[in-house]
Amino acid sequence: MCQNFGDLHVSGPLKDMNFSIPEGGGMRFVYQFTSEPPAVSFRLTGEKDGIIDIVPKTGVLYLNGSLDWETKAMHRLQVESLDEKGNVVKGPYAVTIYVEDVNDNPPEFDQPKYTGVVRQNSRPGKPFMQVHATDRDDPTTPHAKLTYSILHHFPNPYSEMLFQIDSVTGEISPSKTGSYYLDPQKQDTFTLVVTVKDMAGMTINAFTSSADVIITVKESLWKAPPTIRIQENSTQVHPVNISQVQSNEQGVTYDLHEKEKLPRLPFSIDNDGIIYVTEPLDREEKDTYSFFVITKDNNGELVDKPLQIHVVVEDINDNPPVCQQDLTVIEVQENEGGGSSIGMVLATDMDEKDTLNSRLRFKIESQVPDRPASNMFFIQQDTGVLNLAGTSLKKQAASNYSLKVLVTDAAFQTICDVQVHVIDINDQIPIFEKSDYDNVTVAENVTVGTVILEIQATDGDEPDTGSSHIIYQVKEGDPNNVFIIETDPETNRGFVKINKALDFETAPVYNLVINATNPEPLVSSVQYNASSLTLFKVFVTNVDEPPAFREVAYNIEVSEDIPVNTLVVTVEAYDPEGDSVRYSLEGDVRKWLKIDSATGQIYTASPLDREQQEVYTVEVVASELSNNLQPSQKSKTAVLLRLRDVNDNPPRLVMDSPPFFCHPVSGGERAFLQATDDDQHWAYPKFTFSLVDDVNTRNNWEISKINATYAYLSPKHGNFEEKTYNVPVIIKDNGEPPLERTVNLEVSVCKCSSDNSCFIDLEREHSWPSAGQAIGILIGVLLIIGCIVGGVFIHMKCKQKDEKKSEEKDAKDRSELNRLH
Structure with a gap:
């Protein structure tokens, strides 16, 4: 049992007890033990420390000072009850006091x-x-x-x-x-x-x-080193220490990360942050590297910001010069002046640009052939530009030169092959084999592309060059380019062809002057002369041609309401030979048009109707009349007559069946009306609906508009008989001018079946006839039978007469036949 400070006035018999008391607080009572005879007093022993005691006579356990948890957290005591002689009656019992700590010490x-x-x-x-x-x-x-x-x-x-x-x-x-x-x-x-x-x-x-x-x-230990420079193709034993980085923290792990994707990263790093290059580098393969160094702790977390490392691969002279072409070919005209630049020898060096390692020098090692001299060419040492040394080349001396050019850098050398072709200059003009090719006669209908003449000129310059190739042209006599001349590139033979259709009436004769030239300019001292010219005459013979219309087709637009005999178009054709032309129409199936055969004027012959045909097409035939006034050649052209619409058709109703209303009319019924118009409407057609203004119609019916083409007809009351009513409806269109039509609409009021359709009462048709009806029917049947019997009798009589006549005729015919025999 543990007694708290709030229960200090509690008393009780002697027994084992525990007390929890806060430290400090000074003198206070804890508990009172009660005695039982023969006990008359109490004794306290144990860890009293001069603070804890008991009143012998009353058994009150008390504190005469302050407890201190920091000094002693628990006091162990024993209590006994004594008789008058001081002998122990009960006990000892254990009493434990726990000192409770209070916050009485600052940190x-x-x-x-x-x-x-x-x-x-x-x-x-x-x-x-x-x-x-x-x-x-x-x-x-x-x-x-x-x-x-x-x-x-x-x-x-x-x-x-x-x-x-x-x-x-x-x-x-x-x-x-x-x-x-x-x-x-x-x-x-x-x-x-x-x-x-x-x-x-x-x-x-x-x-x-x-x-x-x-x-x-x-300062941070974690710093990127300056740019690391490594000489290419190092012969050191790899890996080689090239730098070191240090983290601000201890015990980190170093690693490298690529900045760019490479087949391999030739660098590594160890646990001390030392960076190594793992193999020799080649500047020509890659001249710079960039990568990151990172650090991680034991948990794999990044410790420092990644450091970017830059590595530059330094060049050494490890690449020889390379000729840009296996063979450099240069062409030089034989009249090229001495000292002229004729070409360039190109070479490259893969070592670093703009350094002595890649500086190239050029020198001519040999020239074959060495005539007329061994030093016909000069090359600029630092640029490779090739010049003529001092004099012009002569094709007669040598048509080709082979040069060996030595190209060197500081450590290597290469030979580049150069071939110089001496090109003949154009100092010979083309000369025709004939100065006059006489004449040729062709019909004016000869096919375009036909060759009418072959010509030939020769040139003394080097074959297969621009100096010897010949171009033929008609210099005079063909202002309209009716003729064209093509050249065979192998033989220089020219072929004069028809380029455009000939026309006897326009040009019956061509006097052509043809010249021959080279695509390469002549040297200044040589000029073309009469030897490069030839003459040729072309006679064109006449061919009878059909008339030709001035236009391919005629498109005319007229209003459909133009009067008959209105001129709609004039067609015109001419005959190339100058004969007269007569005109006629074909395909005028509607007989709408007529044509003046002499003038080609086309008139309306009957009223036009766009609603029958909006585009009317006919053909005009032009026939030439020869001197004997007999038609010969003909040609045709189309005339398309487009008819503009006029408002000449009044509107009408569109109905599948007459409207009806079921009897008895209850009110609210409506019949659907739709109007249409055969005329053309540029905008949406619009119709108005109304009823004829008479008393009967006005009292019985009403009409209401739905939209531009639809309306409702409705009865105005329910007092309609079962019969058909005539309702006059007026429909008006929106044409210019507007047209209207009155339609007498038959409207039925009838009994309807279950599906709301009119039906005929058939009860009488199925009832038995009355007595009078039966007698009438009997008399009718007897009359019909009598007519049939009478008809049969008359037919038999007629047949007998016909047979008798036939027999008489046969007898007469036999008698006539016997007489002839």
């Missing part, structure tokens, strides 16, 4: 001042130092639960603190802002006032202590 830092070092760009949240404080109160209670915080930050140049502290462990680390902004060049020392509170900082009554933390900022 204390283990150092009055702390110092620490942080590196620039250190990882945010990564501790670089720690402060520590202790509290003498009970660690199992909130009294000793400590919380750390930064009270002040000197200086504090930013809106956020550059440092942060773990409230539980006291570890200090850079904040995100600090990781970014800490820079020893700007501020290398900071003072933090760090506080520690007990009671877990949850109450204002907690004790607080503080300490100064002096932090020195140093």
